[in-house]
Amino acid sequence: MNNFSFYSPTKFVFGTDSESRCGYLVKEFGGTKVLIVYGGGSVVRSGLMDKIKLSLAAAGVHFSELGGIVPNPKDDKVYEGIDLCRKEGVDFLLALGGGSAIDTAKAIAAGVPYGSDFWDFYSGKAIIQKALPVATVLTIAAAGSEGSGDTVITRTDGNLKRGAGSDLLRPVFSILNPQLTATLPAYQTACGAADIMAHVFERYFTNTKDVEITDRLCEAVLLTMINEVPKVMKNPDDYQARANIMWAGMVAHNNSVGVGRSHDWNSHGIEHELSAMYDCAHGAGLAVIMPAWMAYVMKHDVMRFAQAAVRVWGCEMDFGNPERTAMEGITRFKNFLHSIGLPVSFGELGAKEEDIPLMVQSFGIGEGKTGGFVALGKDDIDAIYRLAL
Template identity: 70%
Template sequence: MDNFNFYSPTEFVFGKDRENDCGKYVKKYGGTKVLVHYGSGSVVKSGLLDRVKASLKAEGIAFVELGGVKPNPRDVLVYEGIDLCKKEGVDFIVAVGGGSTIDSSKAIAAGVKYDGDFRDFYCGKAAIAAALPVATVLTIAAAGSEGSESSVITKEEGMVKRGTGSDLIRPKFSIMNPALTCTLPAYQTACGATDIMAHVFGRYFTNAEEVEITDRLCEAGLTTMVGETPRVVADPDNYEARANIMWAGTVAHNGVVGVGRSQDWNSHGIEHELSGLYDCAHGAGLAVIMPCWMEYVCSHNVMRFAQMANRVFGVAMNFENPEETARKGIKAFRSFLKSIGMPINFTELGAKEEDIPVLVKNFVAAKGENTGGFVNLTPSDVTEIYKIAAHATV
């Protein structure tokens, strides 16, 4: 196991009706004037936005509102939010929604405290040195942004998707009511589940040795998703299954399953170019890319893939031919994704094989000519992974 520091200070407020306590927690963490940031009409139609605002009013906390966050959140709205916060003297941001709304809120929080262009944080020109405090009222289990230091924003001009990270934008508190996710369409639920699994796999495929404790934690998260996702697809109102998925999404990306081990985020980076160019759901893009990346790098450590196949998908271990076990595990993963309604190739995603050179060019611009991780990838490697994704089958 590698040396590590672990820091995850977010307070998680979990359970039914906990959104009604939002104002109390804003006051606890020092907020006096809040930007309530949200997406489209769903939080309005459900009454959630009104409940959050009522909780702020009950505590005497002033607020302004900014809606309109889209999936793959755009820089244009971030600029609008920064200007609004400065004009109104906002000192706290509450994100009401999913990962896109939270990521947009984090970008605004950092941008308010910065004299330059907030995008400097997302292209490596500057590091976040200060930010407004952020909190969340979560409506979808997926990105894990409610407990992470990460944020991803799409530049509307050219549709380029880039990320940043800092503990300064990690939420102060996150309100998590699994019942709020019951109205999600099956496709969005499945996209979220896929993203959660991707966050675990980004830690699971490691070159660190003797990491049994975090291996088992990763496997617990993965088997939870394999077991619970079909339950909520079949029965959207299953609160207990929703609760397990929601907490799995947080644990998958708040750092706890990644301690003591190197990580690999290349499949995430490869997917970002797909959802940037085609504006597809991040989880759907991951469903296409992850098994293809696995197939391409499997030979680097066959036993790790065989372990995943055995412990997560119940594939019998073939000790004489562990690669057979590994390949069956990857196939089982792709079959699972297909079974919950996810795409598995370019055609199903709406991507085009002729765009692969553009995708690779954008990936290299973001990550460089040689990206490290479980396996280092060159532009030719990334090209081959996209080619596998173009024609993948179950």
């Protein structure tokens, strides 16, 4: 296990009707003028927005609104939010929704006190050194942004989807009411599940030795998803299954399962080009890319893939041919994703073979390589896209 520092300051308020405490919590963390960041009309139609406004008003907290955040959130709303915060004297960001709303709120929070273009943080030109506090009311278990310091934004000029991160962007509090996820379409629930599992696998496939504790934590989250997701696909109102999935999503990405070990993140980077080009759901893109990436890099550490096959997917270990066991595990993962209604190929996603060169070029590594498990160059990325055809 490697040396590490782990800082996770978020206060989680979990359970039914927990959103009614929002105003009190904002006040507890020093907010006086809030910008509510949200997506489409679902938080309005469900009554959640009215409930949050009443809670803020009861606590004497003033608020403004920024709606219209789309999946694969764009930079235009970030610029709009930064301008609005400065104009209104906002000192606190409150995101209602899923990863898109939360990531946008984080980008705004970092951009308001920054004297130049917030995109500097996403292009690697600057490091976040100051940010307004962010809080969340989660409505979809997926991105894990409610517990992490990470954020991903797409720049419309050039269609570049890039990430940034800082502990300063970890939410000060996150409200998690599993009931708020019950009205999600089955496809969105499935996409969220793929994202959660991908967050774990990006950490699980590591070159760091002797990480049994975090191996077992990763496996526990994955087994929870395998067990609970089919339940909510059959019965969307299964509160206990929703609760387990919601907490799994947070644990998967606040890095408690990833401390002391190297990570990879190539699958996410490769997928970002898919969702930037086709505006597909991130989880759907990951369902296509992750099994292809696994098959491509498996021989780098066959025994780690075989371990996952045995411990997570219930395969029988073939000590004479561990590669067979490893491939069986990858196949079972792919079949699981398909069984919950996700695409597992370019054709099912609607992606096109002729766009592969453009996505490879847009990946932005030049002639270099990237990745923490297996370093990949452009030819490797091209090959993984073609495996996913």
